Amino acid sequence: MSVDQQDDAPLRERIQENPGPALKWFAGALLLFSFEAGAVINFLTGLVGAPVDLPTLLTRDLIANNGYQTPGGAWKETFLNLAPAYAWAIRVVLVYAYAFIWMLWLWRGYLVFREHYRYADWTPRDDMVDRLRGHRWGQFGAVIVFGFIVLALFAPALGPTTVERTISNPYSHHIEYYNDQGQLENITVGSANLGSRSQGTPDRNVGPMQYDDFGRFHPFGTLPTGKDMFTFMAAGARVSLFIGLISIGVSGLIAVAFALLTAYYKGLVDLAVVIVGDSIMSLPRLLFVMLLSVVLGETWIADIYSGGFVLALIFAGTGWPFLWRSVRGPAMQVSEQEWIDAAKSFGQRPRVTMQKHMAPYILGYLLVYASMTLGGIIVAVAGLSFLGLGINPPTPEWGRAVNIGQSYVTTSSWHISFIPGVMIVLVVTAFNALGDGIRDAIDPQSEGGESDGAEVAASGGGA
Incomplete structure (x- = not known):
């Protein structure tokens, strides 16, 4: 195969030419996944209302921390008859170690791709990765975001109870x-x-x-009802992450689609999207979200994931104009490049031009603003729960914990509001820090600066 043909070959054909490295990496990934495959199946079946209970490696059944203490001080029915605190700590360490190994293995997969299956020995993405690896503020955000995501994904295993x-x-x-x-x-x-x-x-x-x-x-004390607060917070992290990812995913798809269409066709198409987007942006978003939450709260869609799904759709429907504004400028810039004119002159279909030549240019910017917007969505969800809207009780949510404990701030039970409040601030700051790191890695000249679009994204699009 010639060099030109190799450059044009899809990834599947390049792997077929040299399957060894890819198969080794995939075998390792499959082995790692097998340890927790049961947890994935349990979660997916729980979403459709038919939960199963398949065993997994990192479970409380294997590393139990629920037992009782005899009058002589010995513990029974816990892992190795250890004190519950130590048994729980061992399980937490193993869960985070497992997640960290996954991160290392994904990085290894990128290196395998770069060494064996990529077209060129060097691409601009290599410099972006190197800059991000040296960005301390972005690394701080990445560490906290990693901890938050692991807390959400492994909430059933990390909690001292269920x-x-x-x-x-x-x-x-x-x-x-x-x-x-x-x-x-x-x-x-x-x-x-x-x-x-x-x-x-x-x-x-x-x-x-x-x-x-x-x-x-x-670990975090108890709530005024006596329920374990760490379990409440871990489950609440899963709810917040679910809402954030669904809303960012949907609004991101809408924003990218409209940005590509308006940049490619301009004229009336751009004007129509501007009018629709500005009309949505002109609304007081938080009040509009509250109104939609009440109106849609009695519909069948509000029963999906205790109201989390409908809340994600509401944030997506009201938030896409902010993301679209953030990526519209880069899309307009790339649409003026010579290679876009060349593609048009050769009769390339608009969809192919937008997908192959325009979309990769704006996805990096979308990642920056999406990471910042995700923090804003977490704050907004917590605010709605604080006001008694959004997620249906008794499903855990961080804002509800702040609301429950606000009358105990100056008492012995200060932890009820303080811990979730600190976690909200820390996670939102981390997402903004990660967004800063990604932005500076993509565009080194922007380091230390802050664009208007980033400010809007960091505030959750006005929420």
């Missing part, structure tokens, strides 16, 4: 403990929660890194 046991259906589950008379008793989780409530006084408070009277370990 949402089903402590939040959704606590009176259908039981725990054992030794009472003051040294007798082993059986009590429902719901009843135990009533004795583990954090309500602002020293005798009614289970703070961070403490055990309750029933031998249960609470």
Whole structure:
């Protein structure tokens, strides 16, 4: 095969020419996936209302932290009979180690592609990756975002208990403990929660890194209802990530499609999209989102993922003009390049021109503004939950925890509002930092500056 033919060959044909490196990498990825394949199947079947319970490697059944302490101080029914705090910590370390190995293996896949299957020995993307690897602020954001995503993806394994046991259906589950008379008793989780409530006084408070009277370990303490707060926060992270990714994905597709169309055709097409986009942007977005949340709250679509799906669609429908404005300029710039005129003169179809020659140029900018907008969506979702809108109770959400604990800020139960508030600020800052790093990697001349589009994105598109 000649060099020109090789350059034009799709990736599939290049892999067929030299399948060895790709097969080795895929075998390693398949092995890593097999450890947690059951968790993926459990989550997907749970979304359609027919959950199954397949075993996985990193589960609380294998590394159990729910047990009871004998009068002599020994722990029973925990992993290696360790204290629940240590058993839980071991599971957390293993989960994050597993996720970190996945990240290393994905990086290895990029190196395999670059070494064996890429057209050229060097591309501008290599310089962008190198600049991002040296961007300390962006690396800080990447580390926090990584921790947040792992917390959301592995929420059932990371929590010291489960949402089903402590939040959704606590009176259908039981725990054992030794009472003051040294007798082993059986009590429902719901009843135990009533004795583990954090309500602002020293005798009614289970703070961070403490055990309750029933031998249960609470890394973040408990809520005023006695429910475990870490489990609440981990499940809430999954809800926030789901809403953010769905809304960013849908609004990003709309924004890219309109940016390519307006840049390629200009004229009336551009004018029509400008009018529609500006009309949506002129609305007070937060009030509009609140209105739609109430109006659509009684429809069948609001039952999907406890209202998370309809909320994601609302954010996507009201947020795409902000992303479109951010990528419209780069799309207009690339549409004026000579190779676009050459493609038109040779009779190349508009869809092919936009897909092959225009879209790759603006995807980097979309990634920058999408990462910043995602932080704004998390804040907006938390704000709606704080106001009692959006996610349907009792589904966990960070903003609801802030609302629940606001009357305990100056008491012994300060952790109820403080911890979720700090996590919201930290995660939103991390997404903005990651966006800054990606922006500076794409365009080194912008380092230290901030464009108007980035400011809009960082604020969640006005939300």
